[in-house]
Amino acid sequence: MCLFRYEDDPEPEEPVPAGLLYVPVRPGNGIGSGTVIRLFRTPLGARTAVGFTCAERLAATLGEGQSHLRLSESLLRELCEPLGAELITVDPTLSAPAATPTTHRPDRSPVRAARGGTP
Numbered sequence: 001m002c003l004f005r006y007e008d009d010p011e012p013e014e015p016v017p018a019g020l021l022y023v024p025v026r027p028g029n030g031i032g033s034g035t036v037i038r039l040f041r042t043p044l045g046a047r048t049a050v051g052f053t054c055a056e057r058l059a060a061t062l063g064e065g066q067s068h069l070r071l072s073e074s075l076l077r078e079l080c081e082p083l084g085a086e087l088i089t090v091d092p093t094l095s096a097p098a099a100t101p102t103t104h105r106p107d108r109s110p111v112r113a114a115r116g117g118t119p
Contacts, residue, residue: 021051021090022058022068023076035067037076039085040092048087049080057091 025035040050051073052058058068071079077088 019053020070020072021053021076022055023049023051023071024058024062025067025069035069037069037079039080039083040089042087042089046087047083047085048089049076049085050089050092051076053091061092 024038026038028034028036037049039047042048051071052061052068055068058066073088073090077086080086080088
């Protein structure tokens with residue numbers, strides 16, 4: 001532990017500006033909408049914007065074909081707060097694999113739990 005406190009040292013709880021980020025985007029849905037920032041959810045379900053500190057990390061997490069823009073953290077925060085995404089996640093490393101659709105199989109009936117220990 002340091003006995004001296006320096007004025008330019010940030011507190012551990014204070015977010016440190018991340019600088020320019022590679023922000024994933026997708027095509028817009030409306031006429032003249034261009035591209036829009038992709039928003040994600042945290043494991044607890046909160047909306048979050050995501051930014052990466054380098055293009056290689058973005059590609060490793062979201063794939064080589066992911067479109068992106070370079071935005072400052074402050075601009076990203078300003079754009080996403082009105083959309084309900086007050087969090088910014090920088091360089092997320094864990095992500096779930098893409099969901100695959102399941103096909104309904106009419107030849108299989110749902111499994112029912114046995115009662116009383118007999119099948």
